[in-house]
Amino acid sequence: KQEVTQIPAALSVPEGENLVLNCSFTDSAIYNLQWFRQDPGKGLTSLLLIQSSQREQTSGRLNASLDKSSGRSTLYIAASQPGDSATYLCAVRGGGSQGNLIFGKGTKLSVKP
Amino acid sequence: NAGVTQTPKFQVLKTGQSMTLQCAQDMNHNSMYWYRQDPGMGLRLIYYSASEGTTDKGEVPNGYNVSRLNKREFSLRLESAAPSQTSVYFCASSEYSTGPYYGYTFGSGTRLTVV
Numbered sequence: 001k002q003e004v005t006q007i008p009a010a011l012s013v014p015e016g017e018n019l020v021l022n023c024s025f026t027d028s029a030i031y032n033l034q035w036f037r038q039d040p041g042k043g044l045t046s047l048l049l050i051q052s053s054q055r056e057q058t059s060g061r062l063n064a065s066l067d068k069s070s071g072r073s074t075l076y077i078a079a080s081q082p083g084d085s086a087t088y089l090c091a092v093r094g095g096g097s098q099g100n101l102i103f104g105k106g107t108k109l110s111v112k113p
Numbered sequence: 114n115a116g117v118t119q120t121p122k123f124q125v126l127k128t129g130q131s132m133t134l135q136c137a138q139d140m141n142h143n144s145m146y147w148y149r150q151d152p153g154m155g156l157r158l159i160y161y162s163a164s165e166g167t168t169d170k171g172e173v174p175n176g177y178n179v180s181r182l183n184k185r186e187f188s189l190r191l192e193s194a195a196p197s198q199t200s201v202y203f204c205a206s207s208e209y210s211t212g213p214y215y216g217y218t219f220g221s222g223t224r225l226t227v228v
Contacts, residue, residue, distance in 0.1 A: 034216050043203060043221035089156070091217075100146070100171065101205075101217055105155040 002027045002094050006104035013080055014112050021075040021107045023090030028068050034101065035064050035075050036089040044089065048075070080111045115139050117220035119204050125226045126194045134189040134223050136204030144207045145187035146171075146217070147179060149200040156203065162187055194227045201225070 003026045013019055023033070032051045036044040048057045048064040050073070056065040063076040077084060087106040094102060120135045138145065147159040158171030162181040176198060178190045187206075191198055202223045208215035 032216070036219075041224075044205075044219040046216055046218065049216040091156075100158055100161060103156040105153070 002030075002092060002102045004090060004092055004102055004104035006088075006090055006107050008107060009105070010108040010110075012110040012112065015080060015082060017080050017111075018076070018078050019080055019109075021077070021088050021090075021109070023073040023075070023104055025071045025073075025092045025102075027094065028071050030068060030092045030094055032093045033064075033066055033073050034091050034093070035062075035073075036091065038087045038089060038106070040086075047088075077109075080109075082111050082113050085109055085111050116218050117204055117206055119202075119220035119223050121223060122221065123224050125228060126191075127228055128195060130194050131190070131192050132194065132225075133191075134202055134204075134225075135186070136188065136220060137186045138204075138206040138218070139185065140206060140218065141184070142206035142208050142218075143184070145181065146205040146207070147177075147187070147189045148203045148205065149173065150203060150222075151200050159189065159202075191225075194225075196227045199225060199227045 005024045007022045034049045035047040037047050038044050050057045050066045052068055061078040066073045087108045089106045091101045091103045117138045143164045146161040148156045150156045157173050159177050160171055160179040162168045165184045168179050180188045204220040205217045207217045
């Protein structure tokens, strides 16, 4: 059974720092991996989608990498801002006929001014 | 540009009452999903519909039923609500379930409290 783990569970950094959020998964047979952002009391906003054949995806200050063979992904946030404060969720889409999205429990990020 | 729309946004039920959560998407996606989110448990799949006319159980289906009304709409029904069903419910859609290269789009959620 696929399991997704995110470390750390919470992170507090001063504004301007570059930071890395980690995601690991137990079954490397995935089709893609998706990073989401969730603000308190809100829904999920998709940040980046990486296909299994890709190594990384970039959007603005965000860069996500994928090492499928080792079961790891990282989300790199450059020059963090207070507006980046949110919970970041990693999810993998597995194989088989279902191919449903399986989530980690998230990393709660706080960026202090 | 609505994406995935869920109604209601908030609901309080008494134990034993029933209700239906509504979800509609305007992206012409084939697959739709219902998740629940609980503190410390993350998001867990309740039911999904790979395409119009099909529905399947996910990880935590007990106490729920679903209906894929048409390609746009996928509803979740609680027949006899229990306090353990207090949660935030999210609906999502994706292009294909068996074509795995597409991402998911989520609605803004329904916050349900059962007292």
